[in-house]
Amino acid sequence: MFKNLFGKKTPQKEFITITLNAKLQPMHRADLADALSIVLDKQNIGDICGGGSLLEDNGEIQECDIEIEATDSSEQAIDHILDFLNNTLSPKGSRLSIGDKVIPFGKHEGLGLYLNGTDLPNEVYQNCDINEVWAEIEKRLGEEGSIYSYYQDSAETALYLYGNQFDVMYQLIKPYIDSYPLCQQCRIVKIA
Incomplete structure (x- = not known):
């Protein structure tokens, strides 16, 4: 390690890449990164x-990264990062990379609700409103999940739900999507 002008060692920095198996718009990824930044600061x-x-080829997000310049890459530091993600958003199939080491993680499952446009x-x-769909799904999911992001193109609007179990989330929202006209001909896809 190099010493600075006053004889102190300059901390060695490593780069950590968190790859989330999540379809998050950049603004939603930034919200998560901002919250993670608080944990990183608090734990130095x-x-x-x-x-x-x-x-993906159609422009839909497949996965997203958050990059960290770490001054502490100890096992304890990695545990703090993974604990934060497990308590916020950690879709199955996610991974944390540091150097040549890759740590798979993820406990949440994902459901993509693709509305026919x-x-x-x-x-x-x-006569129908996507905001009503969003609010009603959030209400029905309760503690089992949440809508974390969306995607829209000329043919579809997708809402991305992440939570404890795909099947439970699907059963909670199914009566609503079966009854609300805007949800006719929708597609349901397991995304994590």
Whole structure:
């Protein structure tokens, strides 16, 4: 290690990459990174230094990264990071990379609700509101999950739900999606 002008050692920095198997818009990834930054500061682990998204061919987000410049990469520091993620958002299939070491993690399952944006009668689009769908799904999920992000293109609007169990989330929202006109012809996809 190098010493600075006053003879103190400069802390060695390592880079940690958190790859979340989550379809998060950049603003939603940034919200998570901001919350993680508080933990990093409190534990003197390091700072968020970047992030990004891997896109599918259609432009939908496949997964996203949060990058940390760490001054502490000890096992205890990694445990603090993983504890935070497990208590906020840690979809199955996620991983943490430091150097050549990869630590798989994740306990949450994901459900993608893809609403048909082209094939329903015009009056459905005129009389229904995606914000109502969002609010009702959040209410029905309760403690079992939450909507973390969304995606919209010319054919569909997707809501990304993450929670304890895919099957439980699906059963909780099924009566609503079966009854609300905007949810007709929707697709349900397991995303984590």
